[in-house]
Amino acid sequence: MAYDLQKESDVKEYLEKLGVEYRFGCYSEKKPEVCHLLGDYLESIKKDFEKASKVYKSNCDDYGYAKSCYKFGNYSFLGKGKSGSKGDPQQAYKYYEKGCELNDPESCLHSGLLLVSRAMPKQLQRNVPKGVEFLTKSCDMNNATACFYLSGMHISGVQKQAESNVHAPSNNSSEYIIHKDMKKAFDFAYKACELKNMYACANLSQMYARGDGTERNEEKAEKFKKMALEMQEEVKKQQQTLGFQQGLLPN
Incomplete structure (x- = not known):
């Protein structure tokens, strides 16, 4: 059946059918990728966060589906999906760790x-x-x-004191868990910039300008500065477009 997605009745029918297909694929065919889609459907279409949370948790626990582990980790951290529930960082960490073991980068x-x-x-x-x-x-x-966070950690180093002055300068190298290493900081920033992290590109520009972790190169400093500014403009355009589209939505 062809649906006219400009018609509200057709959209409603299409979404209901989609939910039926996801439930069948998850519960009858036991396909973990479809169970995850069901969780996303319950979350974004039905706004039923409690059911979505249960689907993500089950899909992680029963099928070891990494993306569902990540999603349930988020729900746990925020206390989402349970009425009146506070966030549970310990449970969130447990599911993030499991998702990481299953090779989910997030x-x-x-x-x-x-x-x-x-x-x-x-x-x-x-x-x-x-x-x-x-x-x-x-x-x-x-x-x-x-990659960006790792670059920042190696720019300043990380001290052993967790309570205060974690990134404060110190002359005692034994006080550091992660030592300042501008070469590593540069390498991580370079990769993060290649992966389109705007802030990493800005840092890379400064590193080339100062010769931190690499040889000074004004041409490359200007190149990465330009890249960072172009990314910043693109983000602004996307935000403006999103705001315009939201303004068109019916109340």
């Missing part, structure tokens, strides 16, 4: 960030070396944000 990013953060949730113990392992795995799988 799961590796989030499990790493939880472990290296200065504002660690009290339910978790800060573990910078393990966090860096997760971030490195994410970066190796071409997650631009992970």
Whole structure:
């Protein structure tokens, strides 16, 4: 049957049929990729976050579907899907870690960030070396944000004190968990920029201008500065387009 997606009745019928197909593919055919689509359908179309949460959790636990582990990790961290529930960082970390073990780059990013953060949730113990392992795995799988964070950590180094002055200068190298290493910082920034991280491109421009982690090169400094500015303009255009489209939606 052909649907006219300009007609509200056809759209409604199409979406209902889509939900039936996803339920069949998940519950009858037991296809994990379809179960994940069902979770997305319940989340974005039906706005039934409680059911979506259950589908993501089950799909992670029963089928080891990495993207569902990541989604349920997000739900756990935010307390989403349970009425009146507070976030559970410990459970979120558990599912992020599982998603990372299953090679989901976003799961590796989030499990790493939880472990290296200065504002660690009290339910978790800060573990910078393990966090860096997760971030490195994410970066190796071409997650631009992970590469950018790793670059920043190597620009300033990370001190052992979790409570305060984590990035403050120190002359005692034994106080550092991650030592300042501008060559590594440059390499991570370069990869993050290649992966279209605007902030990494801006940092790369400064590194070339100053000769930090690489030889000074004014031409390349200008090149990456231009790239960062072009990305910034593209982000602004996308935000303006999105705002315009939202303004056209009926109340």
